[in-house]
Amino acid sequence: MKKLKFILSGGGTGGHIYPAIAIANELKSRFPDAEFLFVGAKDKMEMQKVPQAGYKIIGLWIAGLQRRLTFDNTLFPIKLLSSLLKSRTIISDFKPDVVIGTGGFASGPLLQVAAIAGIPTVIQEQNSFPGITNKLLSKRANKICVAYENLERFFPKGKMILTGNPIRQDLIDIKSKRAEALKYFNLDANKKTLLVLGGSLGARRINQLIAKEILAFSAQNVQVIWQCGKLYFEEYKHFSDNENIQVLSFIDRMDLVYAAADIVISRAGASSVSELCVVGKPVIFIPSPNVSEDHQTKNALAIVEKNGALMIKENELDTQFNIVFNNLLSNENLQKELSENIKKLAKVNATKDIVDEIVKLISK
Template sequence: MQPYKFILSGGGTGGHIYPAIAIANELKLRFPDAKFLFVGAQDKMEMQKVPQAGYDIKGLWIAGLQRKLTLQNAMFPFKLVDSLFKSKKIIKEFKPDVVIGTGGFASGPLLQVAAMMGITTVIQEQNSFPGITNKLLSKKADAICVAYENLERFFPKEKMILTGNPVRKDLIAIGGKREEAISFFQLDASKKTLLVLGGSLGARRVNQLIEKELEAIVAQNVQIIWQCGKLYFDEYKKYNSSLVQVVSFIERMDLVYAAADVIISRAGASSVSELCIVGKPVIFIPSPNVAEDHQTKNAKAIVDKNGALLLKEYELETLFSVVFETLLKDSGKQSQLSENIKKLAMPEATQKIADVIVKLINK
């Protein structure tokens, strides 16, 4: 019997890339002889991160539509046609058994072509409010693995399987890693640690907030690990000190989560899923600049079950200092949030998604 062949596509941000890598790793465990190929968008971060994880990747000449008139928008039809042709060439040459999309610019044309060619396709939808690409792709997909309930208004009910979002395996057991984490990041064990996460590219408004509140936070016997993102590192690295570590990217997420006492984070789907497993007190600051405001909806799914706090960007000036200081001093509230967010975790998500894929192969 020939080894199975899998094509995975997910990119643009870590929130699309790492779930795809997690799924590939699980399938590789089950099928050590299987062949894997990733397809991403040229010049996006997946072109570096996927090879670092040990997989081959091919790039498509594709990008998203901007919200205003730009040259990039004028080029979109040409990029789309080019990507559709290249996707067909890749699929014909590689001959995959299954094509899996976790979101990002490249997954649209790739899954569209795969479905048209009669290849089994699986969508992994991470958000509580799907984007237009996955809504369109869902009509021809064989299965849709979702992380939230009640998505019937977006997807065919008979194709949906509630699995949760894939997360890195090393996050599932961080309980015993605190000492190692304190040593790794050279932290003061007597101080509280605030972890600030703005996503792999960074979040301007979150960075501006931390810059403004830096002295006040440190004055409360708090040390900070501030992941400002690669777009903003040069601007904020000047704040590096013994109490403030400014980084563009964090490789050891297991250790940084283990070290954290309180976390401030955007509400991308992967981040939310990771934070549920980590079970630390979280203040979500959703990005309002995403399709259908889906980050706010992701955060509200947790906040409505008393598993986190939510601050919108327009509330930061007036509410942040009070909310942060109250949470920092209220150990009862910290425990309550931690317990409730953990109840929403789906640590078996990657295995469940792999089960769906295997079932489709063996039909």
């Protein structure tokens, strides 16, 4: 069998990058001799994260359209043309067997060029409400792997496969890691642990909320692991002076931090939601209102409507947070109910199922 070649494109946020890496890792485990190339957007976080995972990446000069009139918007047509031309060069030089897009600006021009060249393309859509790039690409894509039901109004029904979102395999059995996790983060087993996740860059409004409530948490015998994001670390790191609080810019061992947590406060990015379903801890979602199409609120609602999590909108935090959090903290039955219900929504085989679909395209 000839050596297989795969191009993967996804970036801008961890929610697009980590699924692409998870898919590449699964492909690599099945085809150890295969060649891999990632394509991202210059100056975005994928340019660091992908090489750290052991893969080569090429950057395109591309960015999304801003909602307001900016100088960057005037450059968009030039950037798009540049990215289409560079994508054509990448495709003709590398000659991939399949091109896989997990979302983000770079996947648009790359998958468009691949589809026109007759190369099989696969879209992996993480959200319950797809972005404009994937909606446009879906017309030419061979397969669309989705994480939510009822997306027929956005994508051709015959191309869709319900797979779920790729997740880190080390999250599948975190129960057995509880003791290791408490030791790793130097936590007290007799106290409740609150994990606060704001995404890889951080979440301003969540950070402001936690800074305001931090002493109240401590008074309630709650210890906090607060991932504030690299943009905000300098501003909040002094809170770590309190023995009950650990402020981190980034968490390397997500398996252990989830194992240690009793309650999680999180944004509702698609990857985070999928991970939290597998992890099965009681969650309060605080969706970001600043993402296109209000994706995060829709992602959170898909869980909340099945009684698998709680949700507070940013503009309701001042009036609702203490009521919701204190009720959850004091109500063991509610914690157990949410935990059991969110776990029912987990799709632990998502990565394998997506790669099965990719393999079917190769063997045609």
